[in-house]
Amino acid sequence: MTTQRPYATACHFAKGHGAENDFIVLPDPDGQLALSASYVARLCDRRSGIGADGILRAVRCTAAPEAATMAADAEWFMDYRNADGSNGSMCGNGIRVLARYLVDAGLCLPGTFAVATRAGVRQVDVPDRSPTFQGPVTVAMGRPELPGTTGIEVVVAERRWAALHVDMGNPHAVAFVDDLDHAGDLRTSPIVAPVGIYPLGVTVEFVVDQGPGHLALRVHERGVGETRACGTGACAAVAAAMRQAAQPGPARYIVDAPGGRLHVEVRSDGAMFLTGPATIIAQGTARLTF
Template sequence: MTIPAVCRAPQPFAKGHGAGNDFIVLPDPGGHLALSATDVVWLCDRRTGIGADGILRAVRSTASPEATGMTDGTEWFMDYRNADGSLGQMCGNGIRVLARYLVDTGYCPPGTFTLATRAGIRSVHVPQRTATFAGPVTVDMGRPRLPGPAGLTVSAGTRSWPVLHVDMGNPHAVAFVESLAHPGDLTAPPSVAPATAYPHGVTIEFVVRRSPYHLALRVHERGVGETRACGTGACAAVAAALRTGATPGTYTVDMPGGQLRIAVFADSSMELTGPAAITASGVVRWPLHRP
């Protein structure tokens, strides 16, 4: 049963980001925090809450029913929630931020370890922090799954483009465009046709090719809106480029919040590398009343 907010003890939190894609980390080793969708929306609100693109609840796998069967050698489960309160299967920037947090707080040693997600087990590598440099964090993203539904299009503003479906543990629709300005301000969610293609929503990437191994993109993330960066979205863009004639190698992906690097191997598996920083910590005092 969810404990009423008025009865809850203050909750420790940390704030972090990966290339500008920001998250609130809630440490909950024993799995005691009953986090509702309303809680998530309030926490992620940038005016009345802390503000973030999503929530990362750090819970030990043995304390999470969702991690059943994934506890062999994998101590921690990433309970990821989108800013609208919906559950997320995977988050490429979020998992790197969570890994950075677990190392910075001493829950995990630096180096390589695994984390459980709703999309399965992922291996991460967090370098030893120095006095002046934290270093980028790398995550094994696995193999993209495609193609998906054929004949899909996305519309934003007055323009439409064909899209390629890519599954990175969460669904993506990738459109190649001539200019990143063409989708407009993305205040309203782009529409995908047919409307039945993604009954639970989809993250949409608008991508331009800078050079054979260099892409740039904007992302409208499912349950969030336009974000400064998206790790699974960057991988989906590279997977779509490979599908349309690119070759394996190491790709640089420019996003509004910074650069990510995606290494593509001969078996089509991908590694995502980029910045991941913890910028603040504090205590959440749950509101007595909500609108």
């Protein structure tokens, strides 16, 4: 077994984003890196670090104990960490950025391949290997779970909205609002009631219906804060909209976020496919002192 070691003063990285939801990619094929929560938070800090909404550690499943059971189905594991250093189970934009990196770096061939996550194995499609390619990249997101939990509310200032619980491999509370500005500045987490319903936190979507097959949203992501886009959040918003309208699949939705546009396809069996831009914008070495 390879002995893990923490980064000392330097680490190689790539920086990428999907619809301005940005990530630091740390290539670690042999699983040698031990990332503490404090180190992750430092790297993601936008003043003293590189700055990002999260970290994507690219490690082979055979070198990652928590992904070992998925090694027969996927070569690579996405070890996703939120900006506060906590573990993340699934990230729709992050997995597309990671897939873009793996192809650009020559670690995977263009086309469809599997990536393991804490929420299970996901299929991604990267149709081009050009380093200047901006997208689109597609990921099979699976089927949303809507357990019908009732009584959930989201509160911002004096406004209060009923919310729908949607699980996309991570938990979401989706609230439909009249105006996205009603979400406030989202510098602090919206209040989600009843207290304790999400003991590990929840990502909150504020969604405006823009017409048939068209949504706009803002997102407060657990462990991060407001993000410019959210892939699982876009899928959760579509699932909530379809449930609210009693709309069966198949369907196609445009979801506009502050950072760009995402596309969600819902097939007749309920499976969701997320498509949007994913690009690597920089690579280098970060040097941090502790």
